[in-house]
Amino acid sequence: MASWTGHMPTKDSQSLSDADQIVKLEREIKLLRQALGQSDRVRKQWLGAFNELKQTRKALSASEEMLRDILNTIPVSVFWKDENLRFVGCNERFAQDAGVTPEEIIGATSTLENWHQLDQQVLESGHAVLDMEERRRRPDGSSFWIRSNRIPLHDENGKVHGVLGCYENIDTRKNIELELKKSQTRLEEKVVARTKELLRANRALEQEVEERKQINSSLRKFSSAVEQSGSMVMITDSNGIIQYTNPQFTETTGYESAEAIGKSPSLLNSGRTPQDIYNDLWSTILDGRHWRGQLHNKKKNGDFYWSYLSISPIADEQGEITHFVAVSEDVTELKTTQQKMEQLALFDVLTNLPNRRLFKDRLEKALAHSLREKNKLGMIFIDLDNFKQINDTLGHDTGDRLLMSVSKRLISNLRIEDTVARLGGDEFTIVLSDLHSAADARHIALKLLDTVRQPFIIDGQEISISCSLGITIAPDDATDCSSLMKNADMAMYKAKESGRNTLRFFTESMNHEISRRVSIEKELKQAIQDNQFELYFQPQIDLRTGTISGAEALIRWHHPEKGLISPAEFIPIAEDTGSIIPIGEWVIEQACNVAKTINQGRLSEICISVNLSAQQFRDPALPRKVAHIINAIGLDSRLLEFEITETVLMENTRVASAILDGLKNLGVSLAIDDFGTGYSSLNYLKRFPVDVLKVDRSFVMDIPQDSNDMAITAAVLAMAQQLKISVIAEGIESDLQLDFLRQHGCEFGQGYLFSKPLPLTQLESYIQTAHPEHIRR
Structure with missing residues (x-):
């Protein structure tokens, strides 16, 4: 119900003679009829908008459930x-009226032409269509009257991106x-007849009695x-003093009719509605026009509520405003x-940060x-390092x-004037x-690196994580938002490539690097489909006999336009994008085919070793996939070896142990690659089936x-001998290196x-022509 404030002019009462009593009665009847005729029921107007929901979590599920309950209760x-x-959505009441479920409505368009036109009108004009x-x-074919409202949905920039509508069944009110109307027609007919008959004295009293009966009947209906x-x-009244309130007014506001009558509607004033709304309200209704709007009111018990209000001025036969009729709804929910x-x-939803x-x-x-x-602005792009591993393991x-x-x-x-947002996943952005100067941004970024690096205690468990930061400065690097976000993203990727847990400022040279990275990223999938990859093989030699014992499979990419692309360039990109899984x-599969081919008819076996990426090794289905390939090709599993770096093994020793056991059960050989460059524990080395x-x-x-x-290499060889683990030395390029390794018991080398690494045809020739005298004794 409205809270009306402001000064209203008063009017002197007029004395009526006994002879005017009939005329006064007629005016009062007509006044009441007009007043009550204006009390149309104004329904609740809905505002709101909803974008896209990504994959829901508990916090979002609770919010959505609450909203659905509200919508399905009103x-x-x-x-x-x-x-x-x-x-995009509806509540259950709307779906019931349509005879379908809410899910069947989503994605459909209205089949009612007049509804579609009204929705299109709101979308194009940006203005609501009310009442x-x-x-x-x-x-079932029956019909009913509704009162509908449609309003445009705006995004943060004020652009219309949808329509919100609601309606109520007003069959009862229509009836x-x-x-x-029928009563009004009868009354008007009676008034006309009565006026004529009053001129005839012989029927004046009879007509007056009859009309009083009709008036009393209509008044009872209106009042009910x-x-x-x-x-x-x-x-x-015309001065804004309350003369009547209905029971619903008491139920909503807590004020009994006796408490409200004789007072100003300002008793509902909460102080939260802007004064300019009240000014507009009064200027509109004093001009004799209808007013609609929302007010933030207060109940008798002090609770605040939102009211959607409709006020109509009532004028007498001379056009003078005598009353105001206000009809309102509690739209707090x-x-x-x-x-x-x-x-x-x-x-x-998760962090309550800006999205x-x-x-x-x-x-x-x-x-x-x-x-x-004319000052500087900094933007920081933050990505947590190895966050996916925490999700997968914990x-x-x-x-x-x-x-x-x-x-x-x-x-x-951060300072109060800075903004931090979560873009999604483990990505955050910050506006400084x-x-x-740029030094200010560096100072803040270093603080952020340090604070994230400190251990977190989650459910009593200590978790350590780091982050990579990319920084760009305006107006030095760019003067538009799109470029700033792109620049910061580029710099963040360079920080990742530099070893993580660090920061990088954007430089112009990154544009070319990122363009090439994006190009390679897009073309990786096509490279798989077009068979642009080829395997090369670097022979592995038994240093004791001088014979070839195996070969390491190394991938090469022959790009039709860029030429030969180094694995050092495209493998990290494939890791980041997930393309490494199909490539791996x-x-x-190709290595298994080669292993089967080159070992046909041979007495001594040549094992083909394949490097497993970090992404592949985290896949719990890896042993099953390998088993499928081996069985499909019909390969003796002893001819296949997998190489895993010790850094990957130590990311999650529990998962690593399970994957290694699964692969070992297939009969394949397992090697730790780049041994000595990581941080593996000798205890784990003993436990892994290496x-x-x-x-x-x-x-x-x-x-x-x-x-x-020399000391480190000799120690590794001695340790491996004690653990009965074979050793392959990589990167042998001189006789002196070979002699040292053989003297310390190294069994194999490459x-x-x-x-050098050879394509398959050259590998086959090498196998045929290689002789033990290649190893100098």
Whole structure:
């Protein structure tokens, strides 16, 4: 119900003579009829919007369940559509009227032409269409009257991106209106007849008595309709003093009629409605026009509520305003739902940080301010390092709590004028306003690196994680939001490539690198389909006999335009994008075919070794996939070896042990690649079912010049002998290196001293022509 404030002019009472009593009665009847005729029931107007929901989590599920309960509880049919006028959602009451389920409505368009035209009108004009009365047909063929409202849905930038509609069944009110119109017609006919008959004295009294009976009958009907109305009804005089309230007014506001009558509607004033709304209200109704709007009112008990109000002025026969009729609805639940939907549209559900949509808006405003004030703005792109591993090993609930803790730490290390947002997953962005120089951004970024690096305690468990930061500065690097976000993203990727847990500033040279990276990323899938990959093989030699014992499979990419692309360039990109999985499976299949081919008819076996990427090794289905390939090709599993770096093995020893056991059960050989460059524990080395250690070429290349490398290599060989594990030395390029390794018991080796990596045809020739005298004794 409205809270009306402001000064109203008073009017003197007029004395009526006894002779005027009949005329006065006629005016009062007509006044009441007009007043009550204006008390149409105004229904609840819905506002709200909803974008896209990504994969739901517990927090989002709870919010959505609450919103669905609200929508399905209110006695109003509600729907909303997107910019293509397709249904995005509805409540159960709307679906019941349509004779379908809410799920069947989503994605459909209205088959009612007049509905579609009204929705299109709202979408194109950006203006609401309110209080449309129309008939709607039920699935069983019956029809009913509805009063509908449609409003445009706006995004943060004010652009219309959908339509929200609601309607109520007003059959009862329509029937009352029909009866009122009939009564009004009868009354008007009687008044005309009575006026004529009053001129004839012989029937004056008879007509007056009859009309009084009709008036009393109509008044009883009008009074019953208003008293039973679900809307709040208030009637005031021309000075704004309350003369009547219905029971619904008391039920909603807590004020009895006796408490409200004789007072101003300002008793509902909460102080929360802007004064300009009241000014517009009074100027409109004093001008004799109808007013509609929302007011934030207060109940008798002090509770606040939202009211959707419709006020109509009532004038006498001379056109003078004598009363005002106000009909209103409590729309607090709808308003609360709208606010929650706006929260969901602009803020991340998990962390309550601004989402991508709101971040872009704040970035635009901060950038405009920076350019106007001629100072610098910094943007930081943050990506957590190895977050997927935490999700995979500790579970998504733990990962979610870690993200919430990270967001709190980021906020605590920023100024009040800065903005931090979560774009999704483990990606965060930060806007640093009013910087003096890039050094200011570096100082803040270093603090963020340090705070994220500190251990987190999640459910009593200590979790350590780091992050990679990319930084760009405006206006030095760019003066538009799109370029700034792209630049920061590029710099973040360079930080990842530099070893993670570090930061990088954007430079112009990154543009070319990122363009090439994006190009390679797009072309990787096509390379698989077009068979642009080829396997090369580097022979592995038995240093005791000089014979070939195996070969390491190494992938090469022959790009039709870029030429030969190094694995060092495309393998990390394939790892990041997930393309490494199909590429890795292709390598395993080709290696198995080669192993079967080159061993046909041979007495001594040549084992083909395949490098497993980190992504492949995290796949719990890897042993099953390998088994399928081996069985399909018919390969003796002893002819296949897998190489895994010790860094990958130590990421999650529990998972690693399970994967290694699964592969070992297939009968394949297992090797730890680049041994000595990581951080493996000798205890785990003893527990893992490892057959081979590969000494990294970084230890071999400086033999015999570097005594430290010689000592480390000799220690690894001695340890392997004690554990009864074979050793392959990589990167052998000189006779001196070969002599040292043989003297310390190294069994196998590979390197350019023996052969560079060869395509299959050359490998086959090498196998045929290689002789033990290649190894100098």
